Amino acid sequence: MSREGGVTASVDRPATRASRRSLPPVGTPAGRQPFADIARVHMEPLYGFCVRLTNHPTDAEDLVQETLLRAMRRYDDLHDPSRAKGWLFAIATNAWRDRMRARGREVRTVPIDGLAPDGDEFSLFQTVAIEDPFPYSDELHLDFLRLFRDEDVQAVFGSITPVFRLPILLTVVHGFSCKEAAAILDIPLGTLLSRLHRGRKQLERGLWRYAVANGLVTTTDEEPP
């Protein structure tokens, strides 16, 4: 079904990479912005999105190219150019899902750490307070966050189950509203909000585990449950 703005209407299914010779002509009716202009404006955010989505630079490059090929074919579906970024991200998401299916790897919907679906009440805030890794700090919690370099954050972020990582990626990193993110992912808003919460919990747990595993903090007890 087509959604307003063509966010999801544009998703075609074939995941094959077309050769340049097989590209369809991209018509640009009078007064319409050429596809290439739209693509160039959103190229770098799209690449950044694909890098975080795939967790693999080469896969990300292929996904960018495949996304653009699919988008070219469906350019007529983009009725509102101001929604082009979300439209491209939706196409990229579906292309990535197709790739995962083709590789026999369904996108995970179950937390990798074996937690009950709604039972992850791990609190990083509470854990840091209890473990107190900086006994003399006046800014205990902020000092904990200051331990993480950009590459540390990216490593932890990449370890979040993809289905829970995507909502954070869209809303927190790329600035879409929850409603827009739900449209891009083609899921109900309630589902999006639930996945955001679970993604955040995985992020919190991941940061703590990473800090312990990499010696950024020392703990007195076993890892909290």
Place this chain on the structure above:
Amino acid sequence: MIDCNEAVRRMWAYLDRELGAKPVAEFEAHLQTCQRCCGELEFSRHLRELVADTDAAPPLPPELRSRVENLLADAEMPTEGPA
């Protein structure tokens, strides 16, 4: 009045300005009475910034830029009419 569990659940939505008027009022009323949740809200704000500050739009690798520009150039070329 909401409890701490519900307040924590609403924190990121609050920071994203995604909560409706009533949930915001309930959340802020809870903050008036709960120092712990005020601290966790501040922590959540910084945690969110930690993720948001990761590079959302890194420069394209030169080889990919070249591939994309070739692809877009093909798209811009006028199609040939019948001979």
